[in-house]
Amino acid sequence: MTELILGVLTFLTSTVAGVVGIGGGMMLIAILPSFLPLNALIPVHGLTQMSSNFSRAVFGYKDVQYEVIPKFLLGSIVGIGIFAAIINFISLEYVPLFIGAYILLSLWSQKFNDKIKKFENYYIIGFFQTGLSIVVGATGPLTMTILLKDYKDKDKVVATGAALMSITHILKVFVFMYFGFVFFDYIGIIVAMIIGAVAGSWAGTQLRDKIDGKKFTIILKVLLTALAIKVIVDVFI
Template sequence: MLSEAQTILLAFAFLTSTLAATVGMGGGMLLLACMPGLLPASALLPVHAVTQLVSNASRVLFDWRHIEWRLVPPMLLGAFAGAALGSGVYRVLAGDLLTGLIGLFILVMTWVPLPHMRASGRGSLFLLGFYQTGLGMVVGATGPLGATVLSRIRRERDWLVVNTGVSMCINHAFRTAAFVLLGFSFQGLLPLLAGLALAVSAGSWLGTRLRWRIPAYDFSRWFRWLMTLLALRMIVLAIPWP
């Protein structure tokens, strides 16, 4: 039986997965920002990795014809290297410190323009896999980085949504494996993970069907302020109040 907090988390997972399948980004970061207070700090990044792996995989499977397979091998190699490096950093960070760091990272990602990055060669795709997974081991949500790089190749909506999902599948698969190797046990969380998997899969299904029914308008203003409030909440929760 799920607790009230876990039931709320299922609702957030459904809504954020629907958002990601509709516009191609933002869902993972929004979900991570909602998780503190609903899960122990030590479980945030592992549970987020598994949930987003299912969310992105379902989004890709519902529209798999847009996958560009040539992008996959260099991103796989980069993700392997990034997971190895990021695991070492993750080991030395305490739970509350990690929560505050994630909040700071979300603020930076929300308000600081990302640098211009090209993605025409295998080296760039290797670096994408490397820094997405390496950073993801510590701060969790790196989807906007991938969308920024891949949009340099093509901007068609379906192509970008699906191939950003592919890059994030690689990222979250390596992160999940790394957390298991680091000793995190998912055993006590299996009912929650099953519920989250169903919620994000349903969200991906709905978002895929809404994608062309909803205009691609600029929602960045309200989204930025929502992310700012949630990131500040994470930072406040991480402060060791007397």
């Protein structure tokens, strides 16, 4: 019964992500503590999100902007290597606060964007998004924030974001395997959630065509803003 419920919930959250490119993963990680022990939460979520994002990128492969992938991948490999090595020696308590503030300023402050331009690139975004993903659940918005500035076409934003987030989740899964997490212990739940994730990606890709570009940008900005505020508030609760 748990497998069926999680499969359906993953389908719904993956559909949301398929339409606007983000939000599904955060919705899912908010639900999972009711069904999984804490030590399994981030690994199982990571594997499911890998399936959701990778399938979304495959369904939209014509819109993926492949030129940004090598930059993001290099930054990601360096980031996850460094963070995996030092994770036990640093306090990450206030990292979500800085992520949330960065997203809000990036979305709504032109002065901030003018100053950050020379430093903001896919190497750095990959480094922080993937490196911090092993401990912080809300790094996905970093990618979507920069893509929203670089590309005006909604399909390019969603498909490229999915490809980049696939890299983050694939590397994260390898790290958890290295640290000894046994995914096979949760194989029934994982299979059900992967089926739901892929089906949701397909459904979301079909539904995305129903939204025009301007509405999509507004929806994505509002959703990113809400997620950023949630991340900041969670630090203090």
